[in-house]
Amino acid sequence: MYVNTELKQQENNPRLETIAEMVQSVAKKYQEDTLKLLALLRLLESLHREIRDSLFLESLPRDRQTLYTLLKNIEEEGGWPYIHRLKLQSLLKNLPENTFSELHLEKNTQSLVECETSKSLSLKQGEIS
Known part of the structure; x- marks a missing residue:
């Protein structure tokens, strides 16, 4: 964990050290839960902005x-x-290659389902297709 030692010595503020330790502890607790870590990052960004x-x-x-x-x-x-936001490209780098083909297949399947659903709805409403 990076803590500016000069600032730490200058302010000698145990409250800030406690906050940093608490955030690190929560982050480690959520280590395997991406959604909880994302929620933590969003909270920190929101507090930073505020x-x-x-x-x-x-x-x-x-x-x-x-x-x-x-x-x-x-x-x-x-x-x-400044809190740097993760760019989409960085996130995509961590995905396995076959994920893109799976996403494409899912999208096509979803489009087909939507077409079939809208087609049957049109027929039910008395429209001729």
């Missing part, structure tokens, strides 16, 4: 010295906090 758009923006520096300190920290500690 904190950034309200509390963080309101707390931005109002004088040069404080702004300089913030910018210096951003430069030294690795930039602006």
Whole structure:
């Protein structure tokens, strides 16, 4: 787990350490459950966005010295906090090759079923096909 040690020493905030440990613990508990891990990631992203758009923006520096300190920290500690979304291409890389043919077959089968269903519905409604 990556934790910025300088920030940790600077703030010496056991609450943040506890939160990080709790999130890691929950993630490990859900290790084999993709949907629960996805829910956890969505929650973290939502919290990130909420904190950034309200509390963080309101707390931005109002004088040069404080702004300089913030910018210096951003430069030294690795930039602006951002949650990167997984791109679809990255997700697809992990699927076995035969999955695509299965998906294509499923789609074609589903289309045939929809055609047959709509055809029979049309006949029931008295339409001539």
